[in-house]
Amino acid sequence: MKQLVTLALFTTATLGQAQITIGQADMPSAGDTMRYQNDTPTTFDAGDTGPGHIWDFSNLVPQGEGADTAVTVASTPLLYQFFFNNPFIYPDWDADYAMKGASIGFAQLQIQDLYDYYKKSGSAFSNVGFGATINGLPSSVQRDPVDHIFRFPMDYGNVDSSFSTWNVSVPTILYFGEEQWRHNTVDGWGTLYLPADTFEVLRVESRISRSDTIYVDQFGIGFQLPAIETIEYKWVAQGMDAPVLTITTLAGNPVGARFYYDPTTIATGLNTVINSDRALRVMPNPADQLAWVALPVDAVSAQVLDAEGRTVLNVPTTGRQGNTSFDVSGLASGLYTLQVTGRSEVRTVRLSVQH
Template sequence: MKHLLLSVLAISSLSFGQITLTDQHFAGPSESYVFSTLTDPTIDYATTGANYIWDFSDLVPQDQRGLITRPSSQISGLSIIQFGSFAPAPYKATYFNSSTDLPLDQASGILPIPIEELNAFTKKTATAITSIGYEIVSNGQGIGFRSDTIETRYALPMTYGNNYESRGYTDLDLNPIYDAQWKQYRHRVTNVDGWGTVKTPFGTFQALRIHHVVDEFDSIYISFQGFGTWVPIPVPLAHEYEWRSTSDKEAVMRIRTSEIMGNETVTAVEYRDDFNGLGLTESKLAVSFYPNPVVNELHVSTPEMAENFVIVDQSGRVWKQVSGSSKDQVIDVSELASGSYSLVVLFSNGYTSVKFIK
């Protein structure tokens, strides 16, 4: 009986830390997240298993990046037809956000048109998180492209031992802007290869460890004076290791690597964090604003055009981000809860921060 009781207790203890991820544990529209980033070629991305403890608590951040998910109500231009409320069910976007999923740095040297921004569109259901297409912004105009084959980023519900694969194909035909095409093929293989406790400078989490392998082939067709050719864009085999918890809707830890000839090289390390202005230089540019306290609209005047306006609460959480469009900017704050906030104005050469009350 004693041995039986100990066995039951051991089994109960072993299963306590295992979690299951559902669609409620993934980002939705109008949400914002901050990640601290760093480079560390020696970080251990390979070790994993059941009831494992990953300790990344001694990481030292070097920079930060933000992620803001924009609701489908903010889709504009021709992209409304592709991903808005009248789109076919598989392509009705839950949200969209700025993306680096296409190798824009390489493509910009090939395409004769400027690409100012790339947005990716996501659909979230109870069974999957899918990538349904892109939007390229050129000369201020957004053009949407549905993925002919929809890639599943996460098959849900997700638990330890799950594995799946998915393919994505997108044909970005830039006509009539220019006689050019961009084709992207992706093959994703995902394995939930660990569960346990992950520690970061942001906190300690019960998490699943997820390993994605993405094999991508990109090519661009360029036509000039009646002659056209396909130009391949080399994309190394990519690995993404992420730790996801039920207490946060984004990965609490993520490591990316590129594989060449069987050898993986760490290309990015990031973890969920609060906003702290890391990597920014304080600017001497003065910013004026009114009213304070504010109810619905915050009027901001800057001596030169700002790149972005970021609203942060006292804990460092980013609540809103708006691209600069005028030296006299009007920011809608009607959805903010009552409290104290900081408005961080990002210029090309630094930032200015001011406090206001809602």
């Protein structure tokens, strides 16, 4: 009988799922920091997707932490800003923020201290170019056309493509140019489980093909490198700035995973633990009215906390074990933390409330 009740609660929670829409407000702004962890999955089924889907990546193992910070365009080197802080002459390249990028270098070309520039609007989120020190000279380099990373509004079933190109020329030395084709398909929506969090997401398949052209002045020869296709699978959630999970594949094999992982610890008189308990699940998530949590057997108390860490709702635990319901209809829409205190540890999970 208990198994039947649990199944019924899970079914009700699953039916409570609703497809989300991603837009401009869900992209980064200057001042935002996006923390992530890296892992290298040994297997990945790209076809595991669809509407109302559940993806369980709770077995990903944090193997290296990183962070990207969006900075104001004005805080980057002045000569980098030429195309990206000039809304009257170059409105299509007027960037909203910049982000530190990786240096590029080979033989006679060194591109260092690089910043990528990004623009967001009601119709797209785009990489409009970069600024860098190229062979010792600060330079501003447009993507023309720009690379549209996402088109908005983003919904399940959307398909779009983007072509972009950029080039640099070092007089008497060489010319280097890159062409890129991006094809996006929003091929799934549903719930994503990560080691420390649960999100309602859209999944985007991005097929990216790049081809480089090099001309060496010294030898009077040029050549084009064959296009190489990589595929990025991105799970995008509302209000999270960056995809909460990205898996990159090459020739069908996963070569890396990058996922959201909140490193916040909770200091209590009990053992302090990172909020990474894989067994703590809330359904549905996002929730509108009733939500369910599977309480651990040693649960002493449970609270919903707001962004400031204040208790806004107490969840009953006395005499409860297994799926316990609680009503979030009185909470404002937003992101919360459900904290469950046991006899020896504290568990947390992210909870989204949407009305």
